[in-house]
Amino acid sequence: MSAEGPAFAPVLALRGITKRFGALTANDAVDLTLHGGEIVALLGENGAGKTTLMNILLGHYLADQGEVSVASPEGELRPLPQGSPLAALNAGIGMVHQHFTLAENLTGFENIVLGLEPLFGLARGRRAMRRTVEALMARTGLVVRLDLRVAELGVGERQRIEILKALSRRTRILVLDEPTAVLTPQEAEGLFAALRALAAEGLGIVFISHKLDEVLALSQRLVVLRAGRKVADRPTVGADRALIAQLMVGEEVEVERPAPAQPGPAALELQRVSAGSGRTRLIEATLILRQGEIVGIAGVSGNGQSSLAGLVAGLLGPDSGIMTVLGRQGGASPAERRRDGVGRLAEDRHRDGMVGDMTVAENLVIERRGERPFSHLGLLRPKAIRAAAQDAIASYDIRCPGPDAPLRLLSGGNIQKLLLARALAGAPRLILANQPTRGLDIGATVSVHRRLREAAEAGAAVLLISEDLDELFALSHRIAVIHGGRLTPTADADRLSAAEIGLAMAGEAFSAFGAAA
Amino acid sequence: MIRFEPRAQPSLLLRIAIPIASALSALLLSLVILALTGTPASRAIGLLLAGAAGSVFALTETLTRATPLILTGLAAAIAFRSRLWNIGAEGQLYAGALAAVAIGSGAIEGPPWLMLPLVCLAGALAGGLLMLGPALLKAKLSVDEVVTTLLLNFVVLLFVQMMLEGPLKDPMGMGWPQSAPIVDEAALPKLVAQMRLHAGLIIALVAALLVAFLQRATVLGFEMRAVGGNASAAAFAGIPVAATLVKTGFLSGALAGLAGAGEVAGLKGYLTSDLSPGFGYAGIVVAMLAALEPLAVIPAAVFIAGIFVGADTMSRSLGVSNYFADLVVALSLLCVLVGSLFLRYRLRRVETA
Numbered sequence: 106m107s108a109e110g111p112a113f114a115p116v117l118a119l120r121g122i123t124k125r126f127g128a129l130t131a132n133d134a135v136d137l138t139l140h141g142g143e144i145v146a147l148l149g150e151n152g153a154g155k156t157t158l159m160n161i162l163l164g165h166y167l168a169d170q171g172e173v174s175v176a177s178p179e180g181e182l183r184p185l186p187q188g189s190p191l192a193a194l195n196a197g198i199g200m201v202h203q204h205f206t207l208a209e210n211l212t213g214f215e216n217i218v219l220g221l222e223p224l225f226g227l228a229r230g231r232r233a234m235r236r237t238v239e240a241l242m243a244r245t246g247l248v249v250r251l252d253l254r255v256a257e258l259g260v261g262e263r264q265r266i267e268i269l270k271a272l273s274r275r276t277r278i279l280v281l282d283e284p285t286a287v288l289t290p291q292e293a294e295g296l297f298a299a300l301r302a303l304a305a306e307g308l309g310i311v312f313i314s315h316k317l318d319e320v321l322a323l324s325q326r327l328v329v330l331r332a333g334r335k336v337a338d339r340p341t342v343g344a345d346r347a348l349i350a351q352l353m354v355g356e357e358v359e360v361e362r363p364a365p366a367q368p369g370p371a372a373l374e375l376q377r378v379s380a381g382s383g384r385t386r387l388i389e390a391t392l393i394l395r396q397g398e399i400v401g402i403a404g405v406s407g408n409g410q411s412s413l414a415g416l417v418a419g420l421l422g423p424d425s426g427i428m429t430v431l432g433r434q435g436g437a438s439p440a441e442r443r444r445d446g447v448g449r450l451a452e453d454r455h456r457d458g459m460v461g462d463m464t465v466a467e468n469l470v471i472e473r474r475g476e477r478p479f480s481h482l483g484l485l486r487p488k489a490i491r492a493a494a495q496d497a498i499a500s501y502d503i504r505c506p507g508p509d510a511p512l513r514l515l516s517g518g519n520i521q522k523l524l525l526a527r528a529l530a531g532a533p534r535l536i537l538a539n540q541p542t543r544g545l546d547i548g549a550t551v552s553v554h555r556r557l558r559e560a561a562e563a564g565a566a567v568l569l570i571s572e573d574l575d576e577l578f579a580l581s582h583r584i585a586v587i588h589g590g591r592l593t594p595t596a597d598a599d600r601l602s603a604a605e606i607g608l609a610m611a612g613e614a615f616s617a618f619g620a621a622a
Numbered sequence: 623m624i625r626f627e628p629r630a631q632p633s634l635l636l637r638i639a640i641p642i643a644s645a646l647s648a649l650l651l652s653l654v655i656l657a658l659t660g661t662p663a664s665r666a667i668g669l670l671l672a673g674a675a676g677s678v679f680a681l682t683e684t685l686t687r688a689t690p691l692i693l694t695g696l697a698a699a700i701a702f703r704s705r706l707w708n709i710g711a712e713g714q715l716y717a718g719a720l721a722a723v724a725i726g727s728g729a730i731e732g733p734p735w736l737m738l739p740l741v742c743l744a745g746a747l748a749g750g751l752l753m754l755g756p757a758l759l760k761a762k763l764s765v766d767e768v769v770t771t772l773l774l775n776f777v778v779l780l781f782v783q784m785m786l787e788g789p790l791k792d793p794m795g796m797g798w799p800q801s802a803p804i805v806d807e808a809a810l811p812k813l814v815a816q817m818r819l820h821a822g823l824i825i826a827l828v829a830a831l832l833v834a835f836l837q838r839a840t841v842l843g844f845e846m847r848a849v850g851g852n853a854s855a856a857a858f859a860g861i862p863v864a865a866t867l868v869k870t871g872f873l874s875g876a877l878a879g880l881a882g883a884g885e886v887a888g889l890k891g892y893l894t895s896d897l898s899p900g901f902g903y904a905g906i907v908v909a910m911l912a913a914l915e916p917l918a919v920i921p922a923a924v925f926i927a928g929i930f931v932g933a934d935t936m937s938r939s940l941g942v943s944n945y946f947a948d949l950v951v952a953l954s955l956l957c958v959l960v961g962s963l964f965l966r967y968r969l970r971r972v973e974t975a
Binding site: 419439459467480483487 | 627631839840841842844845847848851852854855856857858859860861862970
């Protein structure tokens with residue numbers, strides 16, 4: 106369908122958008138046109154300028170140069186007042202963010218109409234709004250339970266609420282940032298069907314994703330940014346994964362598979378271990394992970410992974426069952442785990458990984474602050490700290506203003522490279538890689554994967570917790586699925602298909618793993 | 623139209639200029655209010671400046687007043703840096719003063735050279751121990767330390783009053799609720815002849831240097847900053863968060879307790895229940911003005927002290943209530959908070975269609 110060209114008039118035109126932050130040019134004279142009914146995929150590595158461009162479109166940032174025009178209801182392109190989120194909303198631009206922006210204590214319906222209700226009105230309009238929302242649900246096929254509080258809903262349903270919210274304001278341009286990052290493959294399919302239906306009605310959609318298969322399946326046009334410049338704007342037809350990856354990175358990227366493992370002694374052993382509480386509780390998990398192999402734990406976030414990770418990282422102790430980590434039985438503190446030789450990557454790097462106001466160098470040595478050569482008799486040794494930071498910056502290609510810059514100035518991918526450098530320092534024997542590439546671009550992902558693979562080849566055991574099937578297959582020797590706190594036995598990755606894992610992640614069929622979990 | 627845009631990293635110049643501009647704006651705003659009461663503003667500001675720094679006497683008075691403010695300012699700065707909201711410096715100051723007179727007014731007879739260090743140590747220890755309770759409750763049970771430290775202020779002040787009416791009451795005090803005087807060996811020496819300025823200032827300045835060193839150059843300081851910057855990331859990285867908070871609390875309380883000991887041993891000579899005109903609370907303003915930087919606490923404390931002392935002079939000459947100083951201090955805090963907004967954001971003029 107993409108070959109026949111857009112059936113509608115242009116709804117959005119960005120002309121020569123340039124945005125600089127200090128010395129960094131985040132957007133360099135970027136042009137982008139979007140027609141009604143068209144799905145454009147916006148691609149690029151982290152730091153390529155996608156988010157900046159969308160923030161300008163939405164009025165969060167002011168462009169240094171360039172113009173944003175949006176079609177008026179009569180279909181004629183008019184300049185949009187810049188730097189005004191309200192003007193962008195009123196012009197019919199809706200955004201679904203990667204991180205949900207819902208009020209958890211309100212119902213789905215309340216979230217959708219939030220901001221639409223007049224401040225000093227009675228609830229008179231509510232019934233009419235309710236009908237409008239229900240009509241919208243029927244039309245788009247995005248069905249949600251409107252009267253449950255958002256806190257009670259799963260991620261898929263939350264996202265449908267986000268989209269309904271974005272659509273409920275006579276939206277003609279919809280921007281989706283990484284919409285499938287937290288969805289199961291089946292949920293993602295449902296989302297795509299709804300998006301196609303919306304496009305057919307004339308909605309213009311900008312779709313940001315790092316998952317190339319999705320991009321190929323959904324979009325009609327590809328716009329690729331690299332280092333702030335638009336490097337490609339072409340029909341999706343005729344493009345393939347390798348070509349897109351090459352456009353984004355500027356060089357050929359090969360898709361790798363793990364080398365066969367030569368497993369050694371057990372590094373991590375769980376026997377009917379339970380830990381944690383609430384919805385993320387881990388229930389009677391059994392798992393053996395040996396030196397030199399990578400075991401992937403597949404699952405949608407919030408199914409017990411954080412308890413499993415907490416046990417290995419030292420944040421949590423087991424309530425029952427037998428756990429042995431690198432020879433130590435039972436729970437331990439984070440510091441003890443590290444000393445035992447566990448390298449740890451936090452699932453949420455902003456919450457548990459980084460201290461944004463401290464420097465790059467300080468964040469790099471935070472785990473080893475009390476050890477030589479970084480300190481002696483309680484006094485820090487800035488030279489040694491700086492030297493170690495320079496090394497890590499060079500060998501992990503961490504792009505930053507320097508070792509003394511506050512960490513919060515770095516992009517997500519570079520922060521993750523830093524955290525990886527920290528986790529792998531001192532050649533750990535067991536590595537906890539919890540969602541190691543979430544939100545990273547291809548270049549950063551490839552480099553994180555290479556490091557993990559190299560560590561396993563050098564004899565480390567790697568526990569990879571991920572919801573990205575490509576990643577699980579690219580790295581793991583064996584894969585288990587976690588759902589509702591229960592862990593399946595592992596199965597050899599070679600013998601599994603994405604569909605089998607997807608079904609097990611959704612809690613539907615575990616037959617591929619040889620057990621009813 | 624004008625709008626806010628986030629700044630990537632504020633320059634050093636800006637970080638110095640903004641607190642100064644905030645302090646000056648607070649002064650200007652206060653003068654506007656003063657003018658509304660019919661007081662000639664130019665004369666008022668002249669008297670204020672003369673009272674704060676117009677003579678050797680005025681200067682030494684300002685520095686005398688700045689001495690406890692540096693210490694309570696450090697107490698707030700060190701705690702706030704670790705996101706431990708110690709609002710209890712006032713109580714810790716009194717606890718320190720109480721311990722100082724308990725040790726230093728003749729109850730213990732040590733060698734003369736030992737008395738002064740002993741009194742200072744007792745004051746610091748008392749303040750530190752008082753803060754241990756709230757810090758432990760916060761670290762172990764997540765009890766809100768704002769509530770516990772604030773309420774402890776009143777508990778301690780009442781306890782001090784009880785002691786001054788009872789066991790610590792000076793038998794030679796003509797019935798006034800005051801403690802027996804500190805012995806001469808335990809008194810802090812004067813720095814300028816015939817002025818009230820005492821060696822407590824040296825202690826306060828050294829304390830500021832030590833706190834700056836602690837935060838920048840030691841493992842403990844690293845841990846304190848990490849816990850304040852992101853406690854859950856610090857815990858993940860293996861920093862003992864609870865222990866760090868307790869250590870921070872002890873140090874913070876000890877600094878405030880030292881301020882109390884200094885006031886007793888350097889200035890008043892004995893303890894009364896009106897020893898502090900709110901040094902503990904003003905220390906919070908000092909710390910905020912200093913953006914929690916230990917060395918910047920010194921000029922911030924001198925500024926606030928100057929306002930207090932200058933306002934005294936001004937109020938005597940013009941008949942303005944000396945609550946004026948409280949007005950300036952309160953406005954300073956508000957202006958600093960607004961100022962910190964400009965540190966993080968810049969204003970940009972945009973053309974609106």
